[in-house]
Amino acid sequence: MSDGLQAPLSGRAFRDAFGAFATGVAVVTAAGPDGPVGLTTNALTSVSLDPPLFLVCFAKDSRTLPVVRDAGRLAVSILRSSQESMAARFATKHEPEHKFHGIVLDDLAGVPAIAHAAAVIVGEITEIHSGGDHDIVVLRCTDVRSDPDAEPLLFVHGRFGG
Ligand SMILES: Cc1cc2nc3c(=O)[nH]c(=O)nc-3n(C[C@H](O)[C@H](O)[C@H](O)COP(=O)(O)O)c2cc1C
Numbered sequence: 001m002s003d004g005l006q007a008p009l010s011g012r013a014f015r016d017a018f019g020a021f022a023t024g025v026a027v028v029t030a031a032g033p034d035g036p037v038g039l040t041t042n043a044l045t046s047v048s049l050d051p052p053l054f055l056v057c058f059a060k061d062s063r064t065l066p067v068v069r070d071a072g073r074l075a076v077s078i079l080r081s082s083q084e085s086m087a088a089r090f091a092t093k094h095e096p097e098h099k100f101h102g103i104v105l106d107d108l109a110g111v112p113a114i115a116h117a118a119a120v121i122v123g124e125i126t127e128i129h130s131g132g133d134h135d136i137v138v139l140r141c142t143d144v145r146s147d148p149d150a151e152p153l154l155f156v157h158g159r160f161g162g
Pocket of ligand 1: 025038039040041042043044057058059061062063064065087090091092093094155
């Protein structure tokens with residue numbers, strides 16, 4: 001690392017640096033008035049054990065975000081390595097009916113979730129903070145389900161896989 005003058009930080013450099021931080025991949029879903037909505041995310045982290053809080057970051061122009069705000073609740077389905085096509089599908093700007101076409105959903109405490117996910121975490125929104133071009137949604141976890149033997153889908157250096 002140089003301690004001299006820094007060039008303006010490019011979005012590419014920022015993404016590349018964070019790309020070295022391997023994450024899982026999840027689909028966030030919520031129940032809207034016209035059916036389920038959802039998007040792919042990896043901006044997900046646990047925040048607190050007592051009370052059990054976690055956060056999810058949404059781009060402010062996400063079409064899923066306003067539905068999530070109104071619903072007040074969402075499910076995070078953490079994907080298995082075999083569910084990569086689902087991650088790609090929910091990362092598109094297609095209409096929700098298209099995203100969910102043929103997708104098998106579970107109902108966890110009244111919230112739609114992706115069936116056969118490695119884990120599902122359901123939460124109620126407690127706070128929303130603005131963070132640049134994203135909103136940071138903090139939730140209190142109300143229900144969880146997980147398969148400790150599931151092999152998770154990974155995302156690193158901008159690619160799915162290990
Ligand atoms: C690995 C991965 C991680 C992503 N993480 C986020 C995220 O944290 N927040 C977000 O808003 N979008 C994220 N996206 C992009 C959204 O999935 C994508 O913009 C989607 O089209 C949004 O759909 P919507 O506008 O219908 O809500 C991610 C995409 C991928 C492939």
